[in-house]
Amino acid sequence: MPTGIHTEVPLAPMTTLGVGGSADYYGEARTEEELRAFIEWAKQEGIPLTILGGGSNVLVPDEGIRGLVLRPRFSEITCREEGTYTLVTAGAGVVLDELVGMLVAQGLWGLENLSGIPGTVGGVPIQNVGAYGVEAKDVIVSVDVYDPLTSAMRTMSHDECAFAYRDSYFKQGGKHLIITSVTFRVSEEPLPKLGYKDLAARFDREGTPTLAEIRDTVIEIRSRKFPDWRTIGTAGSFFKNPIIPTDHYERLRTTYPELPGFPTEDGHVKVSLGWILDHVCGLRGYTEGAVGLYREQALVLVCERTARTQEVIAFGDMVIGKVFDATGIRVEREVTMLAQHA
Numbered sequence: 001m002p003t004g005i006h007t008e009v010p011l012a013p014m015t016t017l018g019v020g021g022s023a024d025y026y027g028e029a030r031t032e033e034e035l036r037a038f039i040e041w042a043k044q045e046g047i048p049l050t051i052l053g054g055g056s057n058v059l060v061p062d063e064g065i066r067g068l069v070l071r072p073r074f075s076e077i078t079c080r081e082e083g084t085y086t087l088v089t090a091g092a093g094v095v096l097d098e099l100v101g102m103l104v105a106q107g108l109w110g111l112e113n114l115s116g117i118p119g120t121v122g123g124v125p126i127q128n129v130g131a132y133g134v135e136a137k138d139v140i141v142s143v144d145v146y147d148p149l150t151s152a153m154r155t156m157s158h159d160e161c162a163f164a165y166r167d168s169y170f171k172q173g174g175k176h177l178i179i180t181s182v183t184f185r186v187s188e189e190p191l192p193k194l195g196y197k198d199l200a201a202r203f204d205r206e207g208t209p210t211l212a213e214i215r216d217t218v219i220e221i222r223s224r225k226f227p228d229w230r231t232i233g234t235a236g237s238f239f240k241n242p243i244i245p246t247d248h249y250e251r252l253r254t255t256y257p258e259l260p261g262f263p264t265e266d267g268h269v270k271v272s273l274g275w276i277l278d279h280v281c282g283l284r285g286y287t288e289g290a291v292g293l294y295r296e297q298a299l300v301l302v303c304e305r306t307a308r309t310q311e312v313i314a315f316g317d318m319v320i321g322k323v324f325d326a327t328g329i330r331v332e333r334e335v336t337m338l339a340q341h342a
Contacts, residue, residue, distance in 0.1 A: 001041065004027050004028065004034065005025050005026070005027045005068070007024065007025055009023045009025075009069070010022045011023055011026075011052070011055075011060045011065065012060065014055045014071075015056070015235075016055060016233070016235055017059060017303060018233040018303070018305045019305075020059065020062060020309050020338075021060060021061060022065075023050075023065050023068070024047070024066050025067065025068040025069070026070075027070055028070075028071045028072075029072050029073060029074075030074065030075070030093070032153070032180070035070075036146075039070070039151075039178075042067065042070075043148075047067040048066060048067035049070060049148065050067060051071075051178055052069050052338070053072070053092065053120050054096070054119035054123055055119070056118040056123065056229070056236065057119065057235055057334065057335055057336060058335065058336050058337070059235075059309055059337045060309060060338055062308050065338060065340060067341050070178075071093070072091075072093055072122055072179070072180060073091075073092075074091030074092050074094075074181060075091045075094055076090075077090045077091065077094060077102070082185070084188075084189065085186065086185075086186050086187065087186075088103065088108070088186055089181050089182070090121045092120060092121055092179050093122065094120060094121045095120055096114065096117055096123075096124060097115060097116055097117060097118070099111070100114055104211045104212060108186040108187065108188060108211075109186060109189065109211060110184060110185065110186035111139060112214045112215045113131055113132040113133060113199075113218055114130075114134060114218075115215045115218040115222075116218060116219040116222040117131060117222075118229055118236070121181070122180075124136045124140070125163075125170060125182055126168055126179070127166055127167075127334070128163045128165070128167060131222075132193075132196040132218055132221070133193045134193050135163070137158070139186065140161065140185075141158060141184065142157055142182075142183045143170075143179055144156075144180045144182070144183075145177040145178060146177070146180055147176070153180070156169075156177075166240050166334055171336075192208055192214060194209075194214075198217075198221050199217060199218070199221075202217050203217075225296055225297040226294070226296075226300055227294055233303040233307065234294070234300060234302045234303070235335045236300060236334075237334050238299065238300060238316060239299060239320075239332065240273070241271065241273045242270070242271055242330070242331055242332075243264055243269070244329060245269075246263075246268065246269055248329075252271075259275060259276070259279075260275055273298075273323070274297055276323060276327060277293060277299065278298045280323075281319075283298055284298035289307070290304040291303045291304075291312055291315040292315070301316065301319075320333075
């Protein structure tokens with residue numbers, strides 16, 4: 001067994017939900033050589049491989065995970081100029097908010113609306129992370145990956161990543177790929193994205209706010225709407241905001257005229273699930289045992305550290321069922337359940 005592989009390692013402390021069992025084997029790869037060595041060892045031993053990033057958007061089974069759980073910890077950050085833009089390549093193990101803070105301090109625009117989001121850079125393209133009017137796809141140029149099937153590194157272009165709402169190729173046909181770094185395009189030119197209502201209200205005045213002002217405001221908004229994951233189990237938004245046909249949305253508005261809806265490019269409407277959970281289902285702040293919906297934002301599931309993963313799943317299923325019964329909308333989880341493996 002390679003140096004750096006440990007056995008029976010608890011995984012709950014490595015996730016923001018704080019639930020779940022242990023890994024049979026666990027290792028952290030800080031170099032490409034370590035990554036290759038750990039993966040080849042798993043292949044030789046015939047044991048399954050699971051990749052764990054920052055742990056901010058995953059559920060670990062109560063029974064734990066069989067095989068090797070591998071955490072990419074690549075931490076290098078490099079910058080290069082491309083015309084009027086700067087291309088910033090960050091390792092998968094870089095803490096996202098630390099990267100955003102660094103870019104803001106350097107006067108580089110593009111990621112400031114993603115301030116305060118927990119997790120690491122490696123998870124950003126997988127989820128097409130988004131907040132306050134900005135999605136990762138807006139700023140990602142390319143993604144470097146290691147393919148364990150071919151034992152080769154390669155660079156995927158923006159288009160190859162097939163970004164969609166909280167989705168990407170890495171959640172579809174590319175689940176086996178291991179992200180090692182992400183390249184973002186940022187700019188010294190002020191490019192504020194202030195369309196989100198809370199930001200628009202805050203900066204409803206002449207003049208362009210500074211990067212620091214936008215970052216501070218985003219963090220303030222998040223602190224009001226999201227619990228501190230360091231003190232309570234949470235994965236942020238546990239469910240996706242549904243995207244439904246326009247006629248379905250209009251039918252719902254006959255009963256709920258204030259239901260927020262936002263037209264999408266393909267002619268559908270993205271609706272506010274938080275509003276539905278609060279105003280239609282009356283579930284904001286509702287709890288069952290150690291699991292509940294956050295009192296300040298119904299889209300956010302919270303749980304005590306004593307909760308079991310199965311309790312979280314059952315509560316989520318209950319919420320999904322109530323939304324469907326009330327609206328006919330089929331809700332999807334944003335959080336990913338890691339496979340236990342045989």
